[in-house]
Amino acid sequence: MKHTTTSGIEIKEIYTSAKPMEETAGEFPFTRGIQKDMYRGRLWTMRQYAGFSTAEESNKRYHYLLAQGTTGLSVAFDLPTQIGYDSDHEMADGEVGKVGVAIDSLKDIEILFNGIELKNITTSMTINATAAILLAMYIALAKKQGADLQQISGTIQNDILKEYAARGTYIYPPKQSMRLITDIFEFCSKEVPKWNTISISGYHIREAGSNAVQELAFTLANGKTYLKAALDKELDINVFAKRLSFFFNCHNNFFEEIAKFRAARRMWAKITKELGATDPKAQMLRFHTQTGGSTLTAQQPLNNVIRVTNQAMAAVLGGTQSLHTNGYDEALSLPTESAAKIALRTQQIIGFESGVTDTVDPLAGSFFVENLTDEVEAAAWAYIDKIDAMGGSVNAIESGYMQNEIASASYQYQKEIESGDRISVGVNKFAQKEEDLIEGFNIDDSIRKLQTEKLSSLKAERNNDSVAKALAILKNAAKEDINLMPLIIDAVEKYATLGEIADTLRNVFGEY
Template sequence: MSDKKITTTSGIEIKEVYTGPVEMNELPGEFPFTRGIQKDMYRGKPWTMRQYAGFSTAEESNKRYHYLLSQGTMGLSVAFDLPTQIGYDSDHELSEGEVGKVGVAIDSLKDIEILFDGIELKNITTSMTINATAATLLAMYIALAKKQGADLKQLSGTIQNDILKEYAARGTYIYPPTPSMRLITDVFEYCSKEVPKWNTISISGYHIREAGSTAVQELAFTLANGKTYLKAALDKGLDINVFAKRLSFFFNCHNNFFEEIAKFRAARRMWAHITKELGATDLGAQKLRFHTQTGGSTLTAQQPMNNIVRVSNQALAAVLGGTQSLHTNGYDEALSLPTEAAAKIALRTQQIIAFESGVTDTVDPLAGSYFIEALTDELEKAAYIYIDKIDAMGGSVKAIEQDYMQQEIASAAYQYQNEIESGEKILVGVNRFTQTEETATNVFRVDDSIRKHQIEKIIKLKSERNNQAVSEALSQLGNAAKGKENLMPYILTAVENYATLGEIANTLRAIFGEY
């Protein structure tokens, strides 16, 4: 595509990249990547348009995936329900009222087989938003790929697998930090050999921002967590030039248009320096690659159609900031899970930006703007103040154990809420330009009967599988957890014998304890 002449509507030719005075001539695709990680960015290839979906049962989510693929989405992104995220099967008493609500319920490999029915894993990339049980869900995905006859060396996608932000901002952890970090580095090590194209962690600022942090805090805490993962992998003896290429990031894109763009540019530059300081010499290992999701917490239940405009602004900022993949939220998100209509308009928003706006015609179009460059520098400087403080505490794990990040996020959230309530910050339709709201009628609800359906599936599974093989696999996993071996092969064996997610999590709970 890049040899094709690109022009404006008036026929003015647009160059691939524009540079300014000599001192500013940093180029995209070159260290420290402030201007983008690829030389040609979207002129060569658009970002991946990935719509996050998953609800109810595997059967229902499978229909939504086929729908999204038919509408032009390029990659799937799986949302899991709360019991799946914290290692409980659908029949566990704590799962009541939560099965299939905020994502799809996955109890065993059987559910993953249904979830991707009719979808060849070798032809798509899949992102899975899962953390405490990430190793198990990844094992299920690998098991299905093997059954489909896919070449594991070519399998690609991303697993979130970022437990540090769970302790700091989100709360879906199971085990204490040390064994949790072991599971994460086990995934790094296993995938670097067996599934080399898989992104083994998506270091997530998204939830930090959703919990109420500022843009600077999101940037600082995410990169500080990233640094902690790098050090944990180095301590395990892994080669930074190999494993750092498979780390990706996940950022939020909020309402302040220019601050968000500057945040993404600063993140790339900071990460390039952090990886280099820790010994990365390969350019690929110094690049910060990231997925963006528009800000869920910015969307309002009041006048929900206004959210289409908010999402468009945020999506445009993410693209101008150089994202590698993007999820745009449904306008009805403050009311319910997205309806099909909302999911479609969210995807169309990305397609309009990509193919109609012209912002993809040149790389880093805002580079050299006095404002953008100054803002990029300011964000970087402010974020380093936090990172230096966290380093002085002994890194992210220590900072989280001392409640430092949690307190900083809480106080930023409190200040923001006060500004909304006092009217100092304007939120259109909420504290200004309000109207009497009609009750929303077209909302998407997940029925509680799903739990019954999932329980029936578990009963049937346990009566049909080889229970002897399951208990052997679980007991071997338990023994390995007591030692130092990599746990991924043991989890994979358990999964292939149709052990349930809850059985695997309980085996590890017995050894690691709960946090």
């Protein structure tokens, strides 16, 4: 029987040698980690992804997670918020508050972070097409709280290219979307310099069915495209590249995932250096990891606790800077409070009890890990070379190349599950006739009514003339080569809604 990784890399029976490791952690090309002391200096950020229903309900969950010891917040937004519709829009029907929190205006952001000082935490927001609007709301709230914008830190995902390739929550055509992204790069480099302006995401590429090598290659190819777009705006790579971060999936194949993370750092260091980065901090790949949602099974859901632990351990051994662990019940519903707590405790046990944090890159020098890192890297470069030959990620996406490669890998994986060539415990082996049912977490459709009422009273209370004026200025600027971020912040501060701002840009940019 042939043994291979999920990417089809053949695993030998035994490994007896590897290329000698010369560099140490914290030095180019950062294979062994971006800090000299890694977790001996400080642990990764334990950042639990949460958001559902209304801002009021999500605020309660945030206070719960902070009380349990989470060290960073991560906001999930509902689909209408992600694609620029207010909760009262007909397109929002049935989706308000379902897969994340509903945010219609600055008022909702004020409620979402009620009792939480933004200067004291880092916040990650999984938002792409409407990233400029949500960031504007966050900045507006930080200003109201009296925080120093030069000091606040966090991350917006803001990675629109993978939306076209894998996930689908885009609004505008690719070139107009890229304009918004570079406007954010430029604005934040001056006004909010500690903010991570993009989290280039392989997570959703993997969730859509790619294998590990494709996740790595397509993510770095997209990252290269963002670097070039910023360079075209004459931004300094040694400044803006320090504020780019990455977001990877961690799947089931333990050693392949560790090799993927080590290869990613090495490859990104080479890409940034080739494009002119000389500052080591601009060459470093910093990344957040989330355990693999698509690996979780509805059958025997408690098995997912073990899967998540395995994946979290691989992410830590791979050198992640930040980690979210999934709830064991997520194949059935949004995570319950108890599942979210077990997920967080998983990270805390790895961090404080396992001993894997005591030394830098514990698997360095393993013949198997070093060879697998090289093979994953070589396979990923082959994909990047192909994408470069097409003229970069935008062309590769517009031609359907990335989408077709992901679909093909997804089909192959599913065939292996159905034939039994790949085992999924509790699904195609060791299955039970009677499943242990667990109580899911459900969101009521009445959320839409609540949000609609909040919108009505907001529009009755605000100065509608000043809103109309701010939106008209934004519309005219969108037709010119003007940075839109200050104008979006102005509109947000006057309590223009997310949908009103997104529609103003739709009228100029069109839809994809």
